[in-house]
Amino acid sequence: MSQHKELPITVAGAGSVGCYVGGLLAAAGRNVTLLTRPQLAKAVREHGLRVSDLDGRDITVAPNALSVETEPDRALGRARIVLVTVKSHDTAEMAALIAAHAAKDALVVSLQNGVRNAEVLRHTLGHDRVVDAMVPFNVVQTRSSGGAPRFHRASGGTILVEKGDGGLRALLDVPGAPVAEHDDIEAVLWGKLLVNLNNGLNALSGLPIVEQFGDRRWRGLVARQLDEGIAVLRAAGIRHAPYEGVPARVFALALRLPDALFRLAAKSIFAIDESARSSMWGDLEAGRRTEIDHLQGEIIRLAETHGVPAPLNRAVLARVKEAERAKNGSPRLPPEDLNGAR
Structure with missing residues (x-):
């Protein structure tokens, strides 16, 4: 996979974890689109988003540093990488949206709780397009009127992705959300x-x-x-x-x-x-x-x-x-x- 930082990344179902990871990717110069709910989309478009952690990092990502969409066709159609961050019970629905709107060669990464999400995604999208991963940390979301919504990493850890060619890890590995490969992601x-x-x-x-x-x-x-x-x-x-x-x-x-x-x-x-x-x-x-x-x-x-x-x-x-x-x-x-x- 190309490691070029301009490769379009869409965070599909961006809530707390999705906005935290997406915000840090954007802060590191990655080409990021958030697919999220209308209320949160409005706040980010107007004020940007704030990402912080228990290590003292505190960054406000400007509204023009990333794209925000509420329509799946617009968000997914431009993606070469799709980071799936929806709840497990919404995985099948998101897989269908990705199949309908994303490029057939777009790589799909499950950043979700549970053990069967990649299996659900692969059932619709095929085995070779889907990469399983584990996010260890907890993210707390807070919003204030007239300010950027804040996504605070409240625990530590390294995101683990199943072993591949290394390009994906290099693309996603940014300060505040480190990424490493693991050769037994199911056990993880x-x-x-x-x-x-x-x-x-x-x-x-x-x-x-x-x-x-x-x-x-x-x-x-x-x-x-x-x-x-x-x-x-x-x-x-x-x-x-x-x-x-x-x-x-x-x-x-x-x-x-x-x-x-x-x-x-x-x-x-x-x-x-x-x-x-x-x-x-x-x-x-x-x-x-x-x-x-x-x-x-x-x-x-x-x-x-x-x-x-x-x-x-x-x-x-x-x-x-x-x-x-x-x-x-x-x-x-x-x-x-x-x-x-x-």
Whole structure:
């Protein structure tokens, strides 16, 4: 692949992660188009967008530094690279739009949660056009009247893409959103899914992740979910890679430490901004459908197939579904409400 920085890149379904990555690509001189919702498109056209991170980076990308579109034909028709950042349940619809409007040789990269998005994209677009990838970090979106919407990376990590010719990695690798190749992206995605099981718990708690992890009762629930997930993947014969260098079992052990010891261990395991909450919390607050079926749902489907119990994952899925239907935001449950799931 050409590494030329003028190669047109469209971020398809640009929300928090898409605008953060797209904003940094534009700031680094890449030719970027955001395909996004009308309200966000209007704000970016008028004020640009602001990208910041927990390392102190804070950049405002001017409106004329990137293109913003709300119509798929206009956004996708010009693309040579399409970065898919929609929720997992919207992947099939986005694949159909890409097939209808993008060039037949446009390369498509999945920057999404879950483990099956590339498979869905390939079903419509073909195997050779799709590259799977994993985004490790959390992005918090805030908007203020009359100002540029802000997209703040609230945790660390390197975007991993499946191993290829290196041109894609070089094109996407920019300050603030580093990219590296990995030769077993499927194992990487399963490792990320195990960590992402906390998204549901965090959404139900309504707490910032730092505050949630400061409570040993919540950490115990996170560890139990990890234990269930690890047992299910072992029964299914599925490899899962360490997440940011930390094996899932080590993470589960660290979560069970007393508070003082956990705080010491956490400094070497992960860094996270005090403002960070899971994207699933944001979905509940906005009354949107969540990705719970693509996280806990994956573990539960495998558990049923292989006869492995996963009661806590089942309980979390059921409570998130209840909250989705209620459309009252996070239910802000105490941990005791889920402790009985055995």
